[in-house]
Amino acid sequence: MLRAQIYITLKRTVADPQGLTLKHALESLGYKDLADVRMGKLVVIKLNFQDKKRAQQQIDQMCKKLLANPIIEDYHFTIEEQ
Amino acid sequence: MKFGVVVFPGSNCDQDCFYVIKDVLKKPVRYIWHQDIDLDGLDCVILPGGFSYGDYLRTGAIARFSPLMKSIAGFTRKGGSVIGICNGFQILLEAGLLPGVMLRNRGLHFICRYVYIKTENNDTRFTGFYNAGQILKIPIAHNEGNYYIDASGLKELRDNNQIVFRYCSDSGEVSERFNPNGALDNIAGIINKKGNILGMMPHPERSSEKGLGSEDGYFIFKSVVNFLEKKRA
Numbered sequence: 001m002l003r004a005q006i007y008i009t010l011k012r013t014v015a016d017p018q019g020l021t022l023k024h025a026l027e028s029l030g031y032k033d034l035a036d037v038r039m040g041k042l043v044v045i046k047l048n049f050q051d052k053k054r055a056q057q058q059i060d061q062m063c064k065k066l067l068a069n070p071i072i073e074d075y076h077f078t079i080e081e082q
Numbered sequence: 083m084k085f086g087v088v089v090f091p092g093s094n095c096d097q098d099c100f101y102v103i104k105d106v107l108k109k110p111v112r113y114i115w116h117q118d119i120d121l122d123g124l125d126c127v128i129l130p131g132g133f134s135y136g137d138y139l140r141t142g143a144i145a146r147f148s149p150l151m152k153s154i155a156g157f158t159r160k161g162g163s164v165i166g167i168c169n170g171f172q173i174l175l176e177a178g179l180l181p182g183v184m185l186r187n188r189g190l191h192f193i194c195r196y197v198y199i200k201t202e203n204n205d206t207r208f209t210g211f212y213n214a215g216q217i218l219k220i221p222i223a224h225n226e227g228n229y230y231i232d233a234s235g236l237k238e239l240r241d242n243n244q245i246v247f248r249y250c251s252d253s254g255e256v257s258e259r260f261n262p263n264g265a266l267d268n269i270a271g272i273i274n275k276k277g278n279i280l281g282m283m284p285h286p287e288r289s290s291e292k293g294l295g296s297e298d299g300y301f302i303f304k305s306v307v308n309f310l311e312k313k314r315a
Contacts, residue, residue, distance in 0.1 A: 014185065014230065015185070015188075015264075017185075017186055017187070017188055017189070017190050017264075018186065018190065021190060066139070066143065066147075067139070069140055069143070069176070069183055071182070071183045071230070071231070071232070072183050072185065072230060
């Protein structure tokens with residue numbers, strides 16, 4: 001079985017109000033040395049096969065078709081054997 | 083002429099839209115379940131507001147894959163009229179039937195209140211009853227209404243006069259101060275190039291009777307009726 005972890009984040013050029021709010025909250029906790037905070041999503045998918053190349057192709061398609069919106073989001077993923 | 087109101091799991095403005103078409107506008111209307119694909123006999127389809135599929139992943143992202151959305155794409159290619167309101171607008175964006183995308187509101191709050199919007203384009207089948215620049219009082223109710231598109235996309239919208247409504251003051255001043263959610267260029271509603279698909283965040287179905295505080299939204303539906311009747315004549 002293969003396990004894919006897909007990270008979806010807002011593009012640098014897109015404002016991230018959630019990240020900004022977190023930054024303010026962290027600062028109020030005393031962490032004054034923060035340059036930037038960005039928030040994203042993590043999707044974990046388990047695949048019923050072992051072929052890593054096929055997995056990479058499929059996950060990439062999934063990101064393009066559904067998981068990420070290319071106008072505002074970037075994605076990257078890792079695939080590991082389990 | 084006949085209207086259709088789409089019902090996704092999680093739609094919650096479908097009954098309001100249905101009511102306005104049937105009892106205020108007094109035109110025939112039927113519900114369309116999201117797994118139906120039959121749009122025969124319909125002239126105008128309304129994608130109502132709500133939280134289709136729980137807003138999972140991104141607003142409108144899952145609704146886009148319902149069987150009905152393929153029919154709607156075909157319906158629009160043949161010139162059928164489509165109005166997407168709030169979540170309906172978000173779905174049209176995710177489906178690529180309108181350009182751009184919605185981000186979370188700038189202030190992260192769900193905003194539910196009356197706003198003023200300016201009619202930037204009254205030369206559409208949805209806005210024919212409004213004067214150029216007319217200011218409308220219509221409520222918004224959303225968490226993701228922060229419209230975004232890249233610079234070239236915005237230029238295209240402007241060049242083709244596709245920006246139909248912009249947030250403004252009660253006297254029509256369009257500025258950041260009167261932008262409730264951070265939407266780029268104060269955009270509240272846009273239309274496709276062909277001119278038969280309107281998407282807007284404010285809720286015209288909630289402002290179609292004087293007794294409810296405003297009937298400014300009513301004339302969106304009335305304009306479509308007028309357009310369809312003229313077309314038929």
